[in-house]
Amino acid sequence: MSGPGSPIVRLALRLLAAGLAGYLLALAYEPVAFAYVIPVSLAVFGVVTRGVRMRTGFVLGLVFGTAFYAVHIRWMAPSIGSDAWAALSGIEAAFYGLLGAAAAVIHRLRAWPFWLACAWTAMETVRSTWPFSGMPWGRLGFAVVDTPWAPALAYVGVTGVSLLLAAIGFLAARVVVSPSRMDGRWAATGLIAVTALTALPAMAPWSLGSSGEITVAAVQGDVPGPGNDILADYRGVTQNHVDATIELAARVRAGDVAPPRFVLWPENSTAVDPFNDYSTGEQIEAAVSAIDVPLVVGAIVDAGEEHVLNQGIVWDPVTGAGDRYTKQNPVPYGEYIPFRKQLSGLFGRLDRIPRDMLSGTRRTPLDVAGVPVADAICFDIAYDAGLADQIERGGELLAVQTSNASFIFTDQVEQQFAITRARAIETGKYVVVASTNGVSGVIAPDGAVVARTERRTQDVLVESVELRPGVTPGLRVGAALALGTPLAAGLAVLLGLVVGWRARRLSRRSTAEEVS
Structure with missing residues (x-):
């Protein structure tokens, strides 16, 4: 039997939350276009992928990605065909599944909101160019045109705005899951700082001169x-x-x-x-x-x-x-x-x-x-x-x-x-x-x-x-981030694997000492 606190029930609740969060993210784009749900959606993604194994993280990410992308590109079904819509939705959802697997490892790091934001942005970059010519629909930076975040596009580009919004969402998740009051305060301070940084360009929009x-x-x-x-x-x-x-x-x-x-x-x-x-x-x-x-x-x-x-x-x-x-x-x-x-x-x-x-x-x-x-x-x-x-x-x-x-x-x-x-x-x-x-x-x-x-x-x-x-900073910063975030994500996964290996090694040593 499985009670309310059993692993099966907890997994079912995580899967439900992941699916709802993915659907919520789709509401950030047309026809609803309410971009303010982005940090909420990503915060839920950050919470549900914490404390799970990689394979569970993959399944959670896959559910999130399917709920998001199948809704986001539902226009493909009546125009190109339901089979093509299902195939493309599945391919794109797999990227979110891989991100979920990576998130399970990245959560082992102390600064995981930053590293996970890099991994999210890297995922967007890779799926926008691969396989074949990729599919860039659904990048976070595309959803902000009617928000105070929009002027940041000229400073850090579409890629940079995706990174900042992901950081806001995952810092919010860190506030929720912080193990101590002090840790929660640091996370809240980071959340306020990044939110302010993202909105700061609205006070001084970048403008090129006219010829x-x-x-x-x-x-x-x-x-x-x-x-x-x-x-x-x-x-x-x-x-x-x-x-x-x-x-x-x-x-x-x-x-x-x-x-x-x-x-x-x-x-x-x-x-x-x-x-x-x-x-x-x-x-x-x-x-x-x-x-x-x-x-x-x-x-x-x-x-x-x-x-x-x-x-x-x-x-x-x-x-x-x-x-x-x-x-x-x-x-x-x-x-x-x-x-x-x-x-x-x-x-x-x-x-x-x-x-x-x-x-x-x-x-x-x-x-x-x-x-x-x-x-x-x-x-x-x-x-x-x-x-x-x-x-x-x-x-x-x-x-x-x-x-x-x-x-x-x-x-x-x-x-x-x-x-x-x-x-x-x-x-x-x-x-x-x-x-x-x-x-x-x-x-x-x-x-x-x-x-x-x-x-x-x-x-x-x-x-x-x-x-x-002229050229805005956003084009150059965005290009640099498109190269840098995959490297950062790879480093984060490697560090997370090392942390996990050390933790298991210490656990085995402690168990051996107790037995002896």
Whole structure:
């Protein structure tokens, strides 16, 4: 029989608490977007993984991760397929399981809240880049755009904010489980100090200087039909963007809006190669000729019989197609299929991806009408390296070309827009977003939304933005932490193993002395 204090009951309560904490963390992101639950969720994670063996820690972390990630990316089920949603949720949950196993060891260290915060951040860093191209959705730093923690993004980056929030949560856990009043006081002092440090940037937000002001236009042409299938009428999608651009040109000539320096079209504004498809090329030329300024086209470009490129192409009214950015982080099982031969026909809608998308490697910004523009295509916005590289090399304005049509009825759209706002704060730049049918927008360097469109509408945003040269500390600090926290986490696990080994050795020696 098992009473209320039995090991089975205690384990069941830990598992229940881990699952509830994981679900609570999902509420920090859209559609609820209540980021203040983050420290509470992580505090519970810190408490339930204390005083357990590694294998139990793994199970607790797995339950936490499953409850969090399955809810956080539930938008994948209706858009890509329930099988893909379950598979990705399981893969990401495994990282939280490994973190739980590591936590069981790290708890042996006196400064375990600090070390566990490093391990949490290291886990986010690794799963954001591996396996394949990783999955960065669900990083703590992406959830803070409407909180007093947001200005810290410009100082320590998304990675640094994740580290600070994790430290707050685990210090709170230390207060709860402190074995003595003195220990609890030290933990409470640390909690107050880190909380104050995280909020301090709100008193002095980082701001880059301006090198000038320009007007830009973002075109959201809309997708024919229900709006969730970009390929059902891909020529209609392109024509919609042409029509909206020609209408913009008429408004400019009439003096109703200021002439833009350049026009941004979204990802998949043409889903066929405009260099090989004469009709599509003519459509783009008509739009460029009408507006008479460079147009950044989002195009799928052939790269042989088995591969394609997802590109942003600068189309000049005089010289034609020129500078290009190629998407750097194609989505596995969404835009390319690892182990294609082995998995073909087994999962959801993979048969709709006949050719694999190749990754781009560009590290310099696009030259668009003399403006150095750091481009990102769709999920690229959630990855650190591509934007940071372009900004380090002179990018003064961010452009995001995206096609959320597959997710248009889900929370993915708002989650991605929140990530984009976090990037605006982190980089200190204005961001112009063009989406096929929502959400397009213009975002200020403090994360404020200057303008945005509604979903499933045709709209054109024409806004004045500042060009901001320079690099915020957040990009460099974040990059350093992305390298340093995995090393710190590895060291913490090693030290925890040594502490455990010494404790067992002393216990055996004490037992031997008692026997003798």
